[in-house]
Amino acid sequence: xxxxxxxxxxxxxxxxxxxxxxxxxxxxxxxxxxxxxxxxxxxxxxxxxxxxxxxxxxxxxxxxxxxxxxxxxxxxxxxxxxxxxxxxxxxxxxxxxxxxxxxxxxxxxxxxxxxxxxxxxxxxxxxxxxxxxxxxxxxxxxxxxxxxxxxxxxxxxxxxxxxxxxxxxxxxxxxxxxxxxxxxxxxxxxxxxxxxxxxxxxxxxxxxxxxxxxxxxxxxxxxxxxxxxxxxxxxxxxxxxxxxxxxxxxxxxxxxxxxxxxxxxxxxxxxxxxxxxxxxxxxxxxxxxxxxxxxxxxxxxxxxxxxxxxxxxxxxxxxxxxxxxxxxxxxxxxxxxxxxxxxxxxxxxxxxxxxxxxxxxxxxxxxxxxxxxxxxxxxxxxxxxxxxxxxxxxxxxxxxxxxxxxxxxxxxxxxxxxxxxxxxxxxxxxxxxxxxxxxxxxxxx
Numbered sequence: 528x529x530x531x532x533x534x535x536x537x538x539x540x541x542x543x544x545x546x547x548x549x550x551x552x553x554x555x556x557x558x559x560x561x562x563x564x565x566x567x568x569x570x571x572x573x574x575x576x577x578x579x580x581x582x583x584x585x586x587x588x589x590x591x592x593x594x595x596x597x598x599x600x601x602x603x604x605x606x607x608x609x610x611x612x613x614x615x616x617x618x619x620x621x622x623x624x625x626x627x628x629x630x631x632x633x634x635x636x637x638x639x640x641x642x643x644x645x646x647x648x649x650x651x652x653x654x655x656x657x658x659x660x661x662x663x664x665x666x667x668x669x670x671x672x673x674x675x676x677x678x679x680x681x682x683x684x685x686x687x688x689x690x691x692x693x694x695x696x697x698x699x700x701x702x703x704x705x706x707x708x709x710x711x712x713x714x715x716x717x718x719x720x721x722x723x724x725x726x727x728x729x730x731x732x733x734x735x736x737x738x739x740x741x742x743x744x745x746x747x748x749x750x751x752x753x754x755x756x757x758x759x760x761x762x763x764x765x766x767x768x769x770x771x772x773x774x775x776x777x778x779x780x781x782x783x784x785x786x787x788x789x790x791x792x793x794x795x796x797x798x799x800x801x802x803x804x805x806x807x808x809x810x811x812x813x814x815x816x817x818x819x820x821x822x823x824x825x826x827x828x829x830x831x832x833x834x835x836x837x838x839x840x841x842x843x844x845x846x847x848x849x850x851x852x853x854x855x856x857x858x859x860x861x862x863x864x865x866x867x868x869x870x871x872x873x874x875x876x877x878x879x880x881x882x883x884x885x886x887x888x889x890x891x892x893x894x895x896x897x898x899x900x901x902x903x904x905x906x907x908x909x910x911x912x913x914x915x916x917x918x919x920x921x922x923x924x925x926x927x928x929x930x931x932x933x934x935x936x937x938x939x940x941x942x943x944x945x946x947x948x949x950x951x952x953x954x955x956x957x958x959x960x961x962x963x964x965x966x967x968x969x970x971x972x
Contacts, residue, residue, distance in 0.1 A: 536566040537646040540574030540603065542595055545582025547722050547766070549610055549632070551675040553580045556609070556638050563639075563648045571602035575646040576627070578638065583612030583692065585867045596623050607641045609634065611692045615870075632693050633678055670917065670952030671718035671935060672711045676704050676752065680724035681731070682769075684795075685806045685874040686835065686866065698730050701738040701747040705755050717917055717952055718762040720934065721752075727768045750776045757785035762917065764934060766791040770814060775821070782825040787931045790821075794832045797852035798845035801838055804877060815855050829932035831860030836894055837887030838866045840879030846890050850897050859905055860938050861898045865891050899964045906939075906962035913972060916941045918953045928955075930967070939965040946971060 539560055543553035556578070557567055568574050577599045581592035592612045596619065599606045606626050608619055613631040620626065628641035679694040708719055723729065730736070730747035737744050745751050750773065756763045763786040768774060770792055781788035794814070796802050822828050836846065853861070865887040868875050882890075918928040919935070926946025933939050943949070943957055949971075957969035 536564050536649060538566045538568045538573055538575045539642060539646070540568055540571055540577040540599075541580070542577065542599065543580045544592055544595060545580070545584070545588065545611065547673045547720065548675060548724070549580055549582060551673050551722070552610070552633060552635070556580075556635055559635065559639050560642060565642070565646075565648065571599060574603055574605075576605040576607060576642060577603045578607045578609060578642065581608060581610035581612035583610070583615060584687075585864075585869055587867065588612075589615075589618075593619070593622050596626065600625055605645055607638065607645065609638045614692050668919065668951060669715050670919075671720060672716045674704065674708055674711070674719045674721050675699070675723060676721060676726065676729050677723040677732075681728065682725065683806055683873070685804065685877065686838065686869065686872055693724065696725065696728055696732045698732050698747055701730075701745050701752060701755075702740045704752065705740040705745065708756055708759060712759045712761055715952065716761060717954060718764060719756060719759075720764045720766060721756070722766045725767060725769055726765055727771050727774050749773065750780075753777060753780055753786050762787050762931070764789050764791075766934070768792050770817065775817070778821045778824045778828070781828060788825050788828045789831070789931060789934070790828065791831045791934070795835050796838065796841075796845075796849060798841070798848045801841050801845050801849075804840055804879065805835075805838060805874070815852070818856055827931075829859045830856075831862075831934070831938065832858055833862045833864065834894065835864050835866050836890040837882040839874060839877045839881055841866075841882055841890075846893075850894070853894075853898055853901060857901060857905065858898070859902065859932055860934075861902065862937070863891055863894050863898070903962070903964040906964070906967060909959045909967060910962055912959050913956055914941070914959060914967075914969065916943065916955055916957050916969065918943075918946065918949045918951055918955065920951060921947060921949050923947060926953075939967065941967045941969050943969050943971060 541553060541557060543550050561567065571577060579596050579599055582588040583592065589612055596606060596608055600623055607628045608626050609630045611632050612619065613629050616629040619629055627645050630637040630641065677696055677698040679696045681696045711719065727749050729749045729752060733747050735746050735748045737746050739745065740755060745755050753763065757780065765786065768790050780786050795805060795807055818830065866882065914930040916928040916930050918926045920927045926943040926949045928941050928943065929935065930941050941957065949955060956972045958972055959967050959969045961968040
């Protein structure tokens, strides 16, 4: 009998930067590599090759991507670059000429081929024996997962270059989306975070074509997708939703407990003049009235959003309009960015006054203080109420989790003082005992 040891599996290191949509791309690439017999390792030293999935949305993200690429080259030497910044191959190679290959976003096959070229797969690998989990390789904790429903975007916002990097809207077949969701739930996922560049546009490109899931017809459309996802019995959270008229159809589903009463809507500004310069779709004064109506139908509705201050041409009057709008809207979770010009964005060509950096900083500070007061007051209203909490972490101090108005890594936390008996992925009912600007404290009931 031969005692020759089996050849070792080739090893891949992976760094995933940027948004959850890029994280899903990374998961897809890693799943394919694992199916081909590659091991995924967590250190540069153990890897035969390193893949860096970059972000190229704003200058600070590009700088971080270049820094990470440089670190990977220094620590490992064999580096493949992919992702949104991959569309700027010349800029990457100017700084890091030794990278093995550069590919853009969603170019899964090219990335895998580049790995093959750098470190060939084992010829004796048998994918029928060396199994990959049915849900694929996930980079999130076991109890939640991102569910990407489409690629690309049909909008032409003047500050954004996403359509030039990721292309026009391409919706995934509804049956494929629901099959993936079902596999994730069977694998233990308790929360599905629905993502895309424009979630509420799902199906527009295929004219809401009817697909099939579990033998039943389902339209490739946001409302019908949410109805189907609600049958899986887990939390369903919607991200990156534009407030098209048909979004109103989702609010009754939230009120009925079918999906989480949570909407992530990137409003970006409120001033009509600034919104016009941004080329933002569907944002008018009617938005405030719709928000109020949504909360009449679903009083527990949580709305999170992001805004940009210091956009070219933004005046003090425009900024004050935004603050007044925030007071009226009473949004729950809000993030804010100072405008940063992105190479290739149409906003760079606007014939408008550039807002000085010190004014941007001042407006950002005032914006955050203004919204912090709103968020704090709204969270104070939760004290004494009962909430269901999904546990993320547990230590000797207790448990840390999230309730329905907290998306992972971008919103707040719920700290459960008497939760050391819990484990990640548990869902428990708690009573809120305290709150600050962003977080809640609670006790198990």
